[in-house]
Amino acid sequence: MFNDFKVLDEGPVYVQLKKYVQDMIVKGHLLEHQKLPSTRELSKLLTVSRNTVLNAYAELEQDGIIYAVKGKGHFVGKVTTLKTSSIIEMDWKKRLNDTTLLADEIDLIRQDIHWQKGMISFISIAPEEKLFDVENFKRAFLTRMSIEGDIVLNYGYAKGYKPLIDYLLGYMEMKGVDISNKDIMITNGFTEGLDILLSSFAKKSGRVLCENPTHHAALKLFRMHGLDIHGIDMSDDGVDIGQVEQDLAEKQFDFAYFIPSYHNPTGIVTSSEKRNAIFQLFSKYQIPIVEDGFNEELRYTGSHLAPLIAFSGSGNNIVYIGSFSKILFPGLRVGWILADKELISYLESMKRARTIHTSTLDQAVLYQYLQDGYFEKYLKKARSVYKKKYELARQACMQYIPFSRITGDGGLHLFIELEEGVDARILLEKCYNKGVVFYPGDVFFTNGRGNNTFRLGFSRLSDEDIIRGIQIIGDTLKNDMRG
Amino acid sequence: MFNDFKVLDEGPVYVQLKKYVQDMIVKGHLLEHQKLPSTRELSKLLTVSRNTVLNAYAELEQDGIIYAVKGKGHFVGKVTTLKTSSIIEMDWKKRLNDTTLLADEIDLIRQDIHWQKGMISFISIAPEEKLFDVENFKRAFLTRMSIEGDIVLNYGYAKGYKPLIDYLLGYMEMKGVDISNKDIMITNGFTEGLDILLSSFAKKSGRVLCENPTHHAALKLFRMHGLDIHGIDMSDDGVDIGQVEQDLAEKQFDFAYFIPSYHNPTGIVTSSEKRNAIFQLFSKYQIPIVEDGFNEELRYTGSHLAPLIAFSGSGNNIVYIGSFSKILFPGLRVGWILADKELISYLESMKRARTIHTSTLDQAVLYQYLQDGYFEKYLKKARSVYKKKYELARQACMQYIPFSRITGDGGLHLFIELEEGVDARILLEKCYNKGVVFYPGDVFFTNGRGNNTFRLGFSRLSDEDIIRGIQIIGDTLKNDMRG
The missing domain is CATH 3.40.640.10 (Type I PLP-dependent aspartate aminotransferase-like (Major domain))
Known part of the structure; x- marks a missing residue:
């Protein structure tokens, strides 16, 4: 008992001790009305200062978890025994409405391709943290x-x-x-x-x-x-x-x-x-x-x-x-x-x-x-960084990607439309195997179209990755999408 | 022109100048393709550094609001003229659904008695900021x-x-x-x-x-x-x-x-x-x-x-x-x-x-x-302060208020039930005139009852105001609520 208490680097020691004792009580390792070690004993046992133990006990007392008897020491207070007999397993899905199930179904995050570290990802249009x-x-x-x-x-x-x-x-x-x-x-x-x-x-x-x-x-x-x-x-x-x-x-x-x-x-x-x-x-x-x-x-x-x-x-x-x-x-x-x-x-x-x-x-x-x-200052800096990336990405698309249309007058992404019939999801699958991912465009359409479109977010990529990634997409389009 | 520009204490001067010029353009005081004062002229006119003007112009240019012609200076850019002929006045209330109108109707903040400074207010149960x-x-x-x-x-x-x-x-x-x-x-x-x-x-x-x-x-x-x-x-x-x-x-x-x-x-x-x-x-x-x-x-x-x-x-x-x-x-x-x-x-x-x-x-x-x-530390301090206020408020209620029931085992407020038939809203009106306000209890009831109840939040009041306020409520109940 008490010998598995370890002082961590985080937070005051008395709080850690308080939690440790509380945990033992809640889990039933210390029983109702059981006497706790004296503050002197415990401080010696754990090699922490006596003040630490005093503080921990004082807070536990204030929380109603332990109580003090004058001249006798500290005791474990009344703890609700929670050995409940009814373990209820509800089927929550059946208790939710259609809107919630729909929200879950169309939640893009859940459908996202789970890209791995080291991949070149054009998915995000969040700002670059380093900026x-x-x-x-x-x-x-x-x-x-x-x-x-x-x-x-x-x-x-x-x-x-x-x-x-x-x-x-x-x-x-x-x-x-x-x-x-x-x-x-x-x-x-x-x-x-x-x-x-x-x-x-x-x-x-x-x-x-x-x-x-x-x-x-x-x-x-x-x-x-x-x-x-x-x-x-x-x-x-x-x-x-x-x-x-x-x-x-x-x-x-x-x-x-x-x-x-x-x-x-x-x-x-x-x-x-x-x-x-x-x-x-x-x-x-x-x-x-x-x-x-x-x-x-x-x-x-x-x-x-x-x-x-x-x-x-x-x-x-x-x-x-x-x-x-x-x-x-x-x-x-x-x-x-x-x-x-x-x-x-x-x-x-x-x-x-x-x-x-x-x-x-x-x-x-x-x-x-x-x-x-x-x-204003930040915007100036951000604009100049993003503008460079934007121009780079656009130029790379012009050079490598056989698109039928490219749009994007600024911002943090470009939108590519391929020839009719080229499936951007299949392209994505093939690019994924080569370590490049992007956002399929169909999710943005109101009427199930856009299978031949995708979005390229470049805000968080290095210049090299922008070029290399777009080159890979282009090569895949040219070489792996036939037949 | 330009002579009503005033440097304020807040924010960089070039940003202020930028906004000032932008404002004049947007409001139509400066016209499309009109030449702006040279940076030298403007810095002299406004007694700001030339750099300030240069920075302001550079940002306006980047925003597409002005443009520069080499060797000729800066000019007001293309501004959309917004003298629209259609001023549409919609009746928004008619375009809102019942839930929104209900939210507005039962919004307590809007029904709240508008207490004035200097009053003793038992309305809030928000924590005391000074703590x-x-x-x-x-x-x-x-x-x-x-x-x-x-x-x-x-x-x-x-x-x-x-x-x-x-x-x-x-x-x-x-x-x-x-x-x-x-x-x-x-x-x-x-x-x-x-x-x-x-x-x-x-x-x-x-x-x-x-x-x-x-x-x-x-x-x-x-x-x-x-x-x-x-x-x-x-x-x-x-x-x-x-x-x-x-x-x-x-x-x-x-x-x-x-x-x-x-x-x-x-x-x-x-x-x-x-x-x-x-x-x-x-x-x-x-x-x-x-x-x-x-x-x-x-x-x-x-x-x-x-x-x-x-x-x-x-x-x-x-x-x-x-x-x-x-x-x-x-x-x-x-x-x-x-x-x-x-x-x-x-x-x-x-x-x-x-x-x-x-x-x-x-x-x-x-x-x-x-x-x-x-x-944990803060909670300790807060508890001891609020506990004192709680005890004080409870004691004052016992002493001054002829309640039929009082509840509140801690926290930042007490709840008072008066004799059946005593209307807490009328009490509130009378107390308001004496500079004391509290929360009528009926708003907490599911079934329109609770007219004889009210809530006293004491967290943000001084000891003196707690006692004085409760005394006034008590006196009002005893003296002004008959007949």
Whole structure:
């Protein structure tokens, strides 16, 4: 007894001892009312200081796990005996609803090819960790904590952390948005923003219009919310406006979802003319648009393009969801919804009911980081690194891959369309055997198409791996995909 | 032009200048292709360094907002003119579903009495900010960031941050839980945990059984999920077992929700015997229990009580939701669901679809804080402070308030039941006029009762205010509530 206690490097010794004793009691090795060794004995036995034992016993006593009898020492307290007779095995799957089973079924992570270490993976479009500006992030944290550490650590508001909201309102105003009748609610990233919207919108036609292909996380949520998804083909400057026009004339839609700024997965930037056309059309039909501001900060060339919500002026028909996740720190779950004031007020009630509020710590540190100008500096650095990788990847694709179309006007990935009939999943299988993996494009399509497409994320790869990987994909296409 | 530019204390000057110029362009004060002042001119005009102007222009150029012509200077780029003709005013309320309108309607924050500064408020049960262990929290942050800052800031896993999950599994094992067939998923606090469960459970009877009164955030979610809520009255050691027995025999339930450890709002701790009885009954009827581990760390007296999930042994019929929010840092939104492994795997897909994952920063810093033993130390301090306040508040209630029942075995609040017919909302109105507010109890009841009850949160009040406030409530009850 007690002789298997070992002092570890982590955490105070008295806490370790406390846990050790508690564990023995809970597991039944020490019995109710059994006398414990005196503090003197135990300190000698374990070669720890007597104070350590005193502290451990004091806490165990406070927790009601042991009790002291004056002049007699410490004893094991009343422990609920948990030798229960009923071991219940429920079949949980049968107790879950269809949405949950669907979420599981269409969960891409579970279907992912399990790539191994040493492989060249074009799967991720997460930012490169080595670029992270950890030092300035620490600085921002310490600054904010010294200003109002107690507020950062206590409850906040469902709508979000006020300084961050104000900063982002200013940020969006800089993009040409009339914020006079609008407000911002902070969410746990883009994904929660979209989910809250989908959970709040009334289902009338039950139909959503979006680009085809589109962001798979959005597709997943549309499916989970039981929406009928209506995809519009894309040309190189955005959706096919003629098709949109025709569909709006023929069908009812509850809302549209667009990623005009840097489209996922195609990387297409919707032109200013098309933005205007989209805005006019949906205004005419009084159908709201949910605009996904994805990665608009990561364009490397071209003139400034106003987001769709800027076109609405003092109107309220566009709901914008923003996030810095793909550029800054995805580990911080912070996104925002910019929309009509009244709408935000309703969404706020939903947010409060569902998660109370987004981490104040995340919001406060992000605010300080932005406010101190670190974001601009970081963006500059990140842009120059990613731009080089982008150009390299694009050039390699031109050189090695026999594509029928390549898109991607910036950002952290390219999208490749192969000849009709070439199956990207078979290509993936063959490349996998050669140590290269990428994202099959079919998962982004609304209608089961896209078998001949794939996405290449290059943000986390070295220059050498980008070239070598693309070369391998190209060679495989040329040599192993016939017959 | 340019003469209203003012250098502020916050952030680099070149960023401020960049924003200023961008703002003028976006607002149309500078026109397309208009020449900008040379960097030399502008630096002189604004009395900022030339480098500042150079940096600002360089960034504006990179953003595509201005362009440079060699030997000629900088010019305003192509700006989308946003003088849109369609200003759309949608009636958003009509486009929202009933759940959202209900969430708004039952949002307590909106109904709250708007207390003013200087008032004595017994409304909050959030922890006292002055107690926060900000220094050790900073330490934990810096430690974790130096170990793996880049990982903390990048994407994590839907299930949560592995070191934290492992820590919490050990923590729950210490409470007597058999974790062999169980797993933990980290959530954005208790609330998201419950919401994900409610969103995942299949609706069969559509009926939930719970204590009456119970946690209002849970009640709100039950209502939003369209559940039929069946409340069981409470005696001083937990629910009325006879009533539970009868109800289970007569009706179908999808699941039960219990707060055995420190019940909100009554503060009742369910006895070991009742825990066992509850477990046996629900096992017999094969109805799962969702156990809310609310504040079990904040009991000041009594022996260790095993949570309900410990009774299930290697069975899987109890789902436990935990959180340190009320004790540690509510601003960090971290809670956890401990349950059957297979169930956790399904919940993980839901979590991934809805919020991707909980802030890695929050999880990682919390982990380090726990791991370094700061939690135990803090808990010790917090317990001793809150215990004093608790005893003071309880004593003051005994002395001044003519209650018919008072409950609360620890924690941060007491629950008062007045004589039948005494309306706590009228009492609140009268106390409000004297500068004292508290939480009316009716909001916690499943069936519209509880008009004669209220909750007193004392965690954030000084000793003097606790006594004075309770005295005022007592006096008001004795003097102003007749006739």
